[in-house]
Amino acid sequence: MHIPDGYLGPATCGFFYAVMLPIWALASRIVKKTLKAKQVPMLAIGAAFSFIVMLFDIPIPGGTTAHAIGAVLIAILLGPWPACIAITVTLVIQAFLFGDGGILALGANSFNMAFADVFAGYYIYRLVSYRSKPQSIRRVIAAGIGAYMGATLAAILTAVEIGLQKGKYSPYGLKEALPAMAGASILVFGWVDALLTAAVVKYLQSRKDTLEIQPS
Amino acid sequence: MKFSHHNFIQRAIIKTINFFKESIFAQEYALQKGFLQWFPPQVKIISVLAVIVGTLLTKSIALLFVFYLICLLIASLSKIKIGYFLKRTWLFIPIFSFFIALPAFFTDFNIAVLFVTRVLVSTSYIILLSLTTPHTRLLKTLRSFGVPQVFVMTLGMCYRYIFLFAEVIENTYLAVKSRVGGAIHYKHGQHIATWRIASLWQRSLQLNREIYDAMLSRGYSGEPRVLDE
Amino acid sequence: MSKPVFELEDLNYSYLGKFPALSDINLKIEAGEKVALLGANGTGKSTLLHILDALVFPDAGSIRFSGQDLNENVFNDEKFSRDFRRRVGLVFQNPDVQLFCPTVKEDIVFGPLQLGIAQNEIKKRLDNLVEILNIRDLVNRQPHQLSVGEKKKVSIASVLIIEPEVLLLDEPTAGLDPATCRQLLDLIDDFHAQGRTVITATHDLHMVPELAEDxxxxxxxxxxxxxxxxxxxxxxxDLLKQNNLVHIHKHRHDGSWHKHPHQHSPS
Known part of the structure; x- marks a missing residue:
């Protein structure tokens, strides 16, 4: 899912930075205004959690690597804007410190995982759980579906971005990248993300002292 | 793609965690007095970015190899053991990328080689940056690029707690192993993996509460502040 | 006479409103006292310290600090909250919780920065503390690189730099080697000698005479x-035995077994 440097051309990288800059600026403004002081450490811990989850990745011929993300989980817990920041932070640490690369590709990676995955997954969760009680099983299922769809969308976007580089930067076109990446997500990693998210939401329902699930 | 061997996940986890702890938190090279250590982080970040852009713009594999040799030269001038540097850079991204590109070697050899070389060069330079700069300074430098305070603070705390989590996972794994012995049935192993993630999450929530208390106790009111230096 | 630092009356507290954690606590602590809260595991010592540090508030009964009632409302007043946090400091049992910044230095200066203490003053205090605690070579390190003892020292520095009037300590000597332990006890002594109040929670009978007078x-x-x-x-x-603070200690001397109550106390 993670696109290292060298996969995307400079124009593509620049384009996604340009798309993400206002999103990041908006996210930090919204979060500063709305995030409760109590949730601030959760932002960092959510990012650390996602980092650990992302460590377990495998390469997908024709695409990049595939792994679970945990983006929708953090969005359900903290809201989509804080989740956008948390996942971006994870990607920055991977890019700069872990040496996974992706400094130039940070904009694209963030667009896929910190924006598209987070927002699509979160709003699918909201839609499916529409007006159900916070304690209902429907919420758990909604969380799973949201995470699954979010992760798959991120995989598809990754494949499209790589596929469009064919010939110049990537040895593969859409024809190879799309089925490989989407397939890995639909068959394996989407489920990992879904199970992870649903399990944690279920766990949270059984405890009242933990962070509230965001009202919807 | 299917995990056929029942111990695969277990071994992968412990290996990944160990490698990760060694690599992300190894800071001994950053403290040496070598060539790159002498440059301010801002300069290094911008130069690395320039190199990566250069890597993407060229189509000459020969030129990429020159870039790569320069990288190795700088690494040795910066007192990094070449054996370590090669291991650290080849694992995982270039090797992953090699596997990813493998089928393409038979169809479009040139672009496949170009692809893997580009990834290798970019990754090597980035790792060079991360090895020769203390991570805390790298994080602080982001502030000077105008990154909003909420990102900088989250980055710092996240970095701090990744290490703690890695240890929690390692200890859970070792605890499970000591209780059930080496061999774990596949089904059981899966169960343990799920449970491990749940327990990691539980630990996260508990940590969140405790850290917030610790912050509150020292006067935190929602507005992060930093010392001018 | 001035008002007691802390005065707790019939205080009750429970987690989530159902698991009792403290019941009918009556406690009065005067300024300048050096007190230990002693109890076996699960007797509510840590919770009591959290109550004293106003991190949680009682379900019933009252807590007063220098005569001022402590409740959620008064902490909504930023000025009061800041004043209280400057006057009372808590060293948590787990230093990994207390040290949440990327470097030791940032952790130590976190409190005073939040409390609006002037930058110059903070730098002066930092310099001074680093000297006293002999941790100069730690300030630019990262918390996860430190040993347990070093983490503990840094945790204490991060609270002492606020120069609180009341120092709350949660199991400060747990897991420390004898030399580090001694250093820490001396530090607490010095702090107390300046007329400040020290309240320590511990289950270690052996340490009590060192940590407290009352x-x-x-x-x-x-x-x-x-x-x-x-x-x-x-x-x-009898009192100690009733409260699970001593146990029968069986051990070998020169090849023969030998039993006596183990009380961890040098007296």
């Missing part, structure tokens, strides 16, 4: 069962 014992019912000077209470074997 003692409050908590029992299984999570209430204070005894109060008085250290030497009186520590001499009362």
């Amino acid at each position: 003692l409050r014992i908590l029992n299984k019912e999570r209430t204070i069962t005894a109060a008085g000077p250290c030497k009186d209470l520590l001499a009362n074997q």
Whole structure:
């Protein structure tokens, strides 16, 4: 899912930075205004959690690597804007410190995982759980579906971005990248993300002292 | 793609965690007095970015190899053991990328080689940056690029707690192993993996509460502040 | 006479409103006292410290700090909250919780920065503390690189730099080697000698005479069962036994087994 440097051309990288800059600026403004002081450490811990989850990745011929993300989980817990920041932070640490690369590709990676995955997954969760009680099983299922769809969308976007580089930067076109990446997500990693998210939401329902699930 | 061997996940986890702890938190090279250590982080970040852009713009594999040799030269001038540097850079991204590109070697050899070389060069330079700069300074430098305070603070705390989590996972794994012995049935192993993630999450929530208390106790009111230096 | 630093009356607290953690606590601590809250595991010592640090508030009963009632409302007043946080400092049991910044230095200066202490003053205090605690070579390190003892020292520095009037310590000597332990005890002594109040929660009978002059014992019912000077209470074997603070100690001397109550106390 993670696109290292060298996969995307400079124009593509620049384009996604340009798309993400206002999103990041908006996210930090919204979060500063709305995030409760109590949730601030959760932002960092959510990012650390996602980092650990992302460590377990495998390469997908024709695409990049595939792994679970945990983006929708953090969005359900903290809201989509804080989740956008948390996942971006994870990607920055991977890019700069872990040496996974992706400094130039940070904009694209963030667009896929910190924006598209987070927002699509979160709003699918909201839609499916529409007006159900916070304690209902429907919420758990909604969380799973949201995470699954979010992760798959991120995989598809990754494949499209790589596929469009064919010939110049990537040895593969859409024809190879799309089925490989989407397939890995639909068959394996989407489920990992879904199970992870649903399990944690279920766990949270059984405890009242933990962070509230965001009202919807 | 299917995990056929029942111990695969277990071994992968412990290996990944160990490698990760060694690599992300190894800071001994950053403290040496070598060539790159002498440059301010801002300069290094911008130069690395320039190199990566250069890597993407060229189509000459020969030129990429020159870039790569320069990288190795700088690494040795910066007192990094070449054996370590090669291991650290080849694992995982270039090797992953090699596997990813493998089928393409038979169809479009040139672009496949170009692809893997580009990834290798970019990754090597980035790792060079991360090895020769203390991570805390790298994080602080982001502030000077105008990154909003909420990102900088989250980055710092996240970095701090990744290490703690890695240890929690390692200890859970070792605890499970000591209780059930080496061999774990596949089904059981899966169960343990799920449970491990749940327990990691539980630990996260508990940590969140405790850290917030610790912050509150020292006067935190929602507005992060930093010392001018 | 000035008002007591802390005055707790019939205080009750439970987690999530159902698991009792403290019941009917009556406690009065005067300024300049050096008190230990002694109790076996699960008697509510840590919770009591969190109550004293106003991190949680009682379900019933009251807590007063220098005569001022402490409740959620008064902490909504930023000025009061800041003033209280400057005057009372808590060293948590787990230093990994207390050290949440990327470097030791950032952790130490976190408190005073939040509390609006002037930058120059902070730098002066930092310099001074680093000297006293002999941690100069740690300030640019990262918390996860430190040993348990070093983490503990840094945690304490991060609170002492605020220069609170009241220092709350949660199991400060747990897991420390004897030399580090000694250093820490001396530090607490110096702090107390400046006329400040020290309140320590511990289950380590052995440490009590070093940590405190006065003692409050908590029992299984999570209430204070005894109060008085250290030497009186520590001499009362029955009381200590009742509260699971001593156990029969069986060990070998020169090849023969030998049993006696183990009380961890040098007296």
